[in-house]
Amino acid sequence: MKNKKVIAQDWGLIDYKEAWDKQEEIFSAIVNLKTEIRNRKAGTEGDEYEEETLTPNYLVFCEHPNVYTLGKSGKPEHLLLDEKGLIEKHASYYPINRGGDITYHGPGQIVSYPILDLDNFFTDIHLYLRTLEEAVILTLADYGLSAGRYPGYTGVWFDADNDKARKICALGVRCSRWVTMHGLAFNVNTNLDYFKNIVPCGIDDKDVTSMQRELGYEIDKIQVKKILKHHISVLFNMEMV
Numbered sequence: 396m397k398n399k400k401v402i403a404q405d406w407g408l409i410d411y412k413e414a415w416d417k418q419e420e421i422f423s424a425i426v427n428l429k430t431e432i433r434n435r436k437a438g439t440e441g442d443e444y445e446e447e448t449l450t451p452n453y454l455v456f457c458e459h460p461n462v463y464t465l466g467k468s469g470k471p472e473h474l475l476l477d478e479k480g481l482i483e484k485h486a487s488y489y490p491i492n493r494g495g496d497i498t499y500h501g502p503g504q505i506v507s508y509p510i511l512d513l514d515n516f517f518t519d520i521h522l523y524l525r526t527l528e529e530a531v532i533l534t535l536a537d538y539g540l541s542a543g544r545y546p547g548y549t550g551v552w553f554d555a556d557n558d559k560a561r562k563i564c565a566l567g568v569r570c571s572r573w574v575t576m577h578g579l580a581f582n583v584n585t586n587l588d589y590f591k592n593i594v595p596c597g598i599d600d601k602d603v604t605s606m607q608r609e610l611g612y613e614i615d616k617i618q619v620k621k622i623l624k625h626h627i628s629v630l631f632n633m634e635m636v
Contacts, residue, residue: 397515398449401633406457421510422576425450429572450512459500461486466567469496473594493577495567497593503584505620513573520570524549527579530626531564537622561602583616
């Protein structure tokens with residue numbers, strides 16, 4: 396039996412480290428529960444095992460104060476600020492345990508952290524990433540924006556097939572025992588100047604954009620979040636609780 400019920404939470408504006416700690420706590424609890432279930436099943440014979448314990452799933456939305464995060468495969472030199480520069484920009488910096496290189500989080504950006512047991516959905520990390528991308532692509536389409544993918548890279552892009560390629564959403568995840576954490580950063584009304592202080596996702600010859608820049612006006616972030624949540628739930632066949 397699979398559990399497709401998903402606990403939706405909005406943590407609001409939250410310090411990056413605090414959100415990371417909360418993610419780790421939920422993530423570890425799910426992984427530990429999976430281990431407990433496996434051990435319990437291994438010690439049970441035949442029909443003695445009557446009821447299956449279901450692992451929970453979470454879909455978290457939040458927003459962070461200015462912060463740069465460096466993934467496991469990233470290069471520290473892709474942060475173009477020293478400690479003094481970070482202070483001047485009112486930004487923090489964390490090397491973290493997701494995949495990918497360096498990225499920026501800040502006000503005006505929708506961050507989503509799906510903490511899912513993929514055994515409840517599908518055990519394919521590439522499909523997982525493509526599905527998250529598709530949710531963003533569909534959200535942008537609802538605003539009349541045509542986005543897609545850039546071959547060889549994760550994330551969501553505009554004009555990926557020409558020299559005007561620009562990225563609007565970055566993805567970086569961690570997955571252990573098919574439990575995920577971290578997720579996506581979707582630029583809605585983001586201050587794009589902060590991306591000038593890094594080599595975004597390790598790509599030094601492509602631009603970064605936002606919905607506000609593409610449409611020419613400030614976007615209702617709450618409405619975008621609502622639409623994105625809907626598309627994620629439909630694509631993953633989730634039951635939000």
